[in-house]
Amino acid sequence: MEVLRIATSGSVDDGKSTLIGRLLYDTNSIPQDKMEALHAASKRKGLDFTDLSLLTDGLVAEREQGITIDVAHIYFSTPTRKYIIADTPGHVEYTRNMVTGASNAQVSLILIDARKGIVEQTYRHFFIASLLRIPYLVVCVNKMDLVEYSEARFNQIVEEFQQLLQNASFKAQDVAFIPVSSLYGENVATTNGAINWYQGPTLLDYLEQVQFDHADSIHPARFPIQSVIRPRTTEYHDFRGFAGKVASGHFSVGDEVISLPSGQKSKIKTIEQFEKQLDTAQARESVVITLEDEIDSSRGNMLVKTDQQPQQLKEIAAQICWMDAQPLTPGKTYLLQHGINRVKAKVQQINYVIDVTNYQQTTDKTSMGLNDIGKITVKTASPVLADPYSVNPANGAFILIDEFNNTTVAVGFIE
């Protein structure tokens, strides 16, 4: 069964939580006791309907304020697919959570309130979906019931959004528009006929038919070594296997590989998945690889195919999103973690900070604050075995870690 990951984002009142609640409700994903708790909680709030949004706002502070602060993960499945929704807050103060939630998504779901049309947050969400190169973007024009299910209004919003697409940094994104009423369940999982001028799929139908052939598997083969398995038991006395998850591409028995950074070459002898022997390991599979020759490789090294080598970067230009309350200061050293590898890194320069609503670049910035997005140049203590994010996302991103309090302060996308 396939797993499809969706990131949702929206503004405070555009009904995102209600939409998700509706999706769960209409796919029979809410057990009766949770439904009863929802009825009771809605009543306590003085509502005369069951507020499906209460399903997802999990923290006490969120329930008090009626907003989503952190990323919540929500699960449902249909007979063919398992869905994971990363539900993220739409406020500008929570841009970092939005980036976090979107980082694993194949589909970005943007909500627009039919009455309000495109607002500042729509630009931000769209910018992030482009920055992260999420393959599918679905725009749900919600609250259609409040604009009398007007086709003209829907078309107007679609047109406005098309303008936005002109600026997109990621042209290959597949974009769809769906008119929806989450409150009445129109075009979420079913159609009740209120939007008869719309012939396209419901949101759920759309999600069910999204094709994702793991683009990772067409990318260059990358196998970061997580650890070396050497049991030294009588049975496996000479066993020496490299444990890891294929980051991208695929590896087959007999493939010629090179271990970086040492540059030693060998051939793949076996690919093992517990007691099973595989012929090929695909992207995202966790396996153990053994080689024909005894070569000196350990955690942090990377196996690649001889004809598809990554760059070895000591100076990195990258777009980043700053995620910490303490601002980024050029000249300060951080730890840069690329995949499983950490190296010391010094931020050389802030090239620009970008206004995500109008793509304006400010080039004279001396620091970057929480939720700022921009481009920086970083120098690393040792080479990073990376690909440009636009070429191979699975090997093109990194995080920056504060050396003193160990928190994750930024995410970067290598240019």
Place this chain on the structure above:
Amino acid sequence: MTNQINWEFPQALEDEAIYILRETAAQFEKPVLLFSGGKDSITLVRLAQKAFYPGKIPFPLLHVDTGHNFPETIQFRDWLVDSLGLDIIVRNVQDSIDQGKVQEETGKYASRNALQTVTLLDAIEEGKFDACIGGARRDEEKARAKERIFSVRDEFGQWNAKMQRPELFDILNGKINIGENVRVFPISNWTELDVWNYIRREKLEIPSIYFAHEREIIERDGLYWPYSEYLNTTAEEVPYRQKVRFRTVGDMTCTAAVISDADKLEDIIAEIMEAKISERGARIDDKRSEAAMEKRKQAGYF
């Protein structure tokens, strides 16, 4: 839409969990796997076995025994440890009570569920464990839906929901300050159904109380409570025999039974798909308030 049963386990979830376990072993000095005897921790043991095969699981199991466990769970634990040759550390809530660190609850809802947090934190400190691997899943409960894969806890084991580290892609930052530790949740993205389908696919043994069996129960607050010497009952609460099973394994004082004839895995899975009650709905400890789990997590519960 009708609930068709999908028996297929999404393989991506196993690959992700194995990756997380390998990162845990590599990034921390002293990881430990928190073992409860329930299906989620049994799943974790299987994943750990696969992650390091043909090597041994490079960390021990830790079981906090409340003393109110189902005897079937303890028997199962001992069998599993024995058959896989695992290292296990057992710490008892009774010792924390005897040391005067915690006080036994009183009244008819008395349970040791909250008490075990103290025993757990003591065991973490004593063992100097810097990573505790747990079987919590985000689909279980609203506060857990916000949990990270690597979730940093302070010296007092507390979870600060508003100060969580951003977690991007599959990049796991396990760097911590002295005194802090990390709770690791490899099966965060699994649902209850995923766990059952995995147990079925891997042909894993589980404690017998998951299957329908006859036992003495009482009715209270619309739930079926297992009758035992640990449960404080009133005169009106008369135990009677009934065929039941348990959907989750906690203490005998805080886990409700469901009436069921399901004695095969397939029947259990079918039952879950049709079930009217959520998994944690059978956990009496969650019913205390809407924010019960969030509060316990802040206090160091896992």
